[in-house]
Amino acid sequence: MGLRRRSRRSNVVDYVSAGPVGVSPTFWRLLLAEPLAGFDVLDVGTGSGRLALALAPLCRRVVGIDRDAGALAEARQRADAASLRNVEFTEGDAEKRGDYFEIAADWENPDLIVAHLCVSDDIIENASKSLQRGRVLAMVAFHTDQWRETGRASRFAYDEARMRAQLVECGFTVEHLEVEREVQHFTSVEEALAAAIGLQERWRADGRWFNYVKFLEEGGRTLTRSHLVVKARRI
DSSP states (O other), X not given: OOOOOOOHHHHHHHHHHHOOTTSOHHHHHHHHTSOGGGOEEEEETOTTTHHHHHHGGGSSEEEEEESOHHHHHHHHHHXXXXXXXXXXXXXXXXXXXXXXXXXXXXXXXXXXEEEESOOOHHHHHHHHHHOOTTOEEEEEEEBTTTTGGGTOOOTTOBOHHHHHHHHHHTTEEEEEEEEEEEEEEOSSHHHHHHHTGGGXXXXXXXXXXXXXXXXXXXXXXXXXXXXXXXXXXXX
16 A cells, blocks of 8 residues: 555666666667667567667667577567567578668668677678668677686687787777676685586586586685677777
8 A cells, every 4th residue: 555556667667777688788788878779770680689678668669689589489479468569570690691671571771780698700790781871870789808717718709809800801980888897706616516506507518617526626615697798899
């Protein structure tokens, strides 16, 4: 009694202000600095639509692309549940050489291309072909220090110099390039293994699990997450 139920609109506003869970606040602020209300946005590697769904209330139109049909089905369900009519999801390979002009019906030039932990040289090159002068590419990429304890960087990881060089080569001017790094410290091998349990299957397949266990056996007690937060403008 005496408490008013918060409106759905209020909940949406709060969600938009905070940004989606698991997305860098710095990255989110870089996106909000753009005049999103008039923007058509392409979300590359959208997965289940976390970033696309957060951007939709702010933008004219959002299109998410991914190769995972199951994740896209979940994204569409989430869009329907939130009554978002200006966001759509389409299956496709973001790394396929070319441009992104024909991804969706009536799609012209995107004003903003975003990529959250789905970044490669091909994606940057495709974005360059798809963005007109002054339009923006914003990304969170794996940094070469990501999981450095395993002794093997992802083939999709970048250091600052390589990222900057790739962007310049593709006709971008870099407005923001920052490393966000989090190092977890553990008191025991068991605690460290528990923190990495969700990565075990993938790491066993490529040998990194053995390397991490060896690192722990030799006295290591850390696990590093490291990302590059990037905003670049087409020139």
